[in-house]
Amino acid sequence: MANDAPYPWQHEQWAQMSQSAANSRLHHATLISGQAGVGKRDFAAMMAKLLLCLEFPAQQPCGQCARCQLMQAGTHPDFTVVDWLDKATVISVDQIRKLSSQLQLTATYGPYRIAIINRADSMTAAACNSLLKTLEEPPGSCALILLSERDAALPATIHSRCQRILMPAPDSQSAIGWLQQQEIAEAEIALEFARGAPLLAATFARERDLPAIANIREQWRQFLVGEKSPAALAAESANLLDTRESLTLFMQWTTDLVKNVEFSLADGRSSSEGARIERKFFSQALQLLQQSLRFDNASLKTLAVLEGVLADIRIQRIRTRAENSA
Numbered sequence: 001m002a003n004d005a006p007y008p009w010q011h012e013q014w015a016q017m018s019q020s021a022a023n024s025r026l027h028h029a030t031l032i033s034g035q036a037g038v039g040k041r042d043f044a045a046m047m048a049k050l051l052l053c054l055e056f057p058a059q060q061p062c063g064q065c066a067r068c069q070l071m072q073a074g075t076h077p078d079f080t081v082v083d084w085l086d087k088a089t090v091i092s093v094d095q096i097r098k099l100s101s102q103l104q105l106t107a108t109y110g111p112y113r114i115a116i117i118n119r120a121d122s123m124t125a126a127a128c129n130s131l132l133k134t135l136e137e138p139p140g141s142c143a144l145i146l147l148s149e150r151d152a153a154l155p156a157t158i159h160s161r162c163q164r165i166l167m168p169a170p171d172s173q174s175a176i177g178w179l180q181q182q183e184i185a186e187a188e189i190a191l192e193f194a195r196g197a198p199l200l201a202a203t204f205a206r207e208r209d210l211p212a213i214a215n216i217r218e219q220w221r222q223f224l225v226g227e228k229s230p231a232a233l234a235a236e237s238a239n240l241l242d243t244r245e246s247l248t249l250f251m252q253w254t255t256d257l258v259k260n261v262e263f264s265l266a267d268g269r270s271s272s273e274g275a276r277i278e279r280k281f282f283s284q285a286l287q288l289l290q291q292s293l294r295f296d297n298a299s300l301k302t303l304a305v306l307e308g309v310l311a312d313i314r315i316q317r318i319r320t321r322a323e324n325s326a
């Protein structure tokens with residue numbers, strides 16, 4: 001059987017989705033969840049192409065018909081992608097209102113109007129509410145595809161109206177194999193930074209200075225234990241990574257540290273009050289990073305955003321320790 005999904009690790013999800021679609025059991029809204037770099041966008045784009053292809057129902061888009069050609073040219077009138085505008089880091093209510101009114105229109109070619117909402121987890125609260133109205137009373141012939149890395153950031157009311165497709169990263173052996181096929185030299189270290197996500201690993205390996213990012217990770221650890229100043233870390237990170245990358249990596253690295261503390265508490269290696277305070281502080285730091293990530297930082301320089309959030313985290317550290325020693 002041909003491997004019809006965009007990537008080899010998506011085969012099962014693709015088979016299920018195309019089967020549902022062929023049997024007209026596809027929900028009007030699909031939520032594709034998975035970490036960055038596992039190929040959600042390519043999956044969604046190919047899914048849209050499949051649903052609009054003149055050969056549908058089929059296992060995959062034909063790539064030849066007039067509709068497939070419109071999709072390839074990016075000019076299909078029934079297909080829309082919503083994503084961050086310019087330097088925004090949120091999807092605004094205006095974008096969702098515009099989308100909703102587009103979806104009300106009859107499809108030019110039919111059978112569907114299809115919209116992909118990239119980074120749906122970055123919709124503002126007002127945007128979520130606006131989308132909810134569309135999800136509650138969906139126009140007859142529309143298919144919405146939401147992509148999300150952090151499902152917890154989406155309200156339960158949206159979850160409950162979407163059919164979910166989980167898109168996990170492949171096991172590391174398959175991921176490394178795939179990266180080597182793409183001629184990525186430092187496959188293993190790149191994959192570590194990308195937390196197992198092959199596409200992100202490929203981008204990292206091609207575009208980034210991996211040893212320098214490893215150094216930032218070490219400095220982040222030092223910062224959390226109070227050995228590195230917020231300003232110095234902010235400056236070094238802003239040199240290498242943009243706002244979202246910095247905040248996302250800080251969150252990943254902190255989550256790893258929380259896990260370490262939990263393991264050491266669970267297996268009795270550490271039962272001290274100190275470890276519990278540390279864990280409490282790490283989760284407060286995570287909350288501050290999360291807030292900063294959700295805040296519309298578009299007009300601020302990365303350095304200013306990082307300085308702000310790192311100073312807040314440092315104050316939180318002092319406060320937590322003071323409360324617990326009182």
Ligand SMILES: [Zn+2]
Nearest residue numbers: 053062065068
């Ligand atoms: Zn086609």
